[in-house]
Amino acid sequence: MSTxxxxxxxxxxxxxLQFEPAQxxxxxxxxxxxxxxxxSAGEILKLVDxxxxxATIVAELQSRFPEAQGIDEDILAFLEVAHAQFWIELR
Incomplete structure (x- = not known):
């Protein structure tokens, strides 16, 4: 299992994070x-708490979007980018 x-x-x-009606x-x-x-990014970040x-975020999004093939890889890639951009911290 990846760390x-x-x-x-x-x-x-x-x-x-907030929903912006104007945007x-x-x-x-x-x-x-x-x-x-x-x-997609909004759905992921709404679960970042x-x-x-x-692993829990991935599982929750997989259950919400079962038709999305490879969603786990997309979520991990986005979180890696968000971390590299200093939007999130990993604890």
Whole structure:
């Protein structure tokens, strides 16, 4: 099992996830600006709460979207990018 699956991601301090009606999507707000998220990224980040492990997030999204082939790889790839961009921390 990959060690990332055991991690508990949390949105980094200074960032806030919210739905922005004017944009019609979820956004990640931070003091210097805003990151407009696509629907998939918004669904993933809504589950990032510091309580759920990456494995739990993957399992929950797989159960919600059973028709999505390879969703686990997409979720892991997104979380790796979000971590590299300093949007989230892995604990």
């Amino acid at each position: 990332i699956l055991l991690q508990h991601p949390v949105i980094r301090r200074g960032f806030r 019609g999507c979820h956004v990640l707000l931070y003091p210097e600006g805003m990151i407009k998220l696509n629907e 510091g309580e759920r492990s990456v």
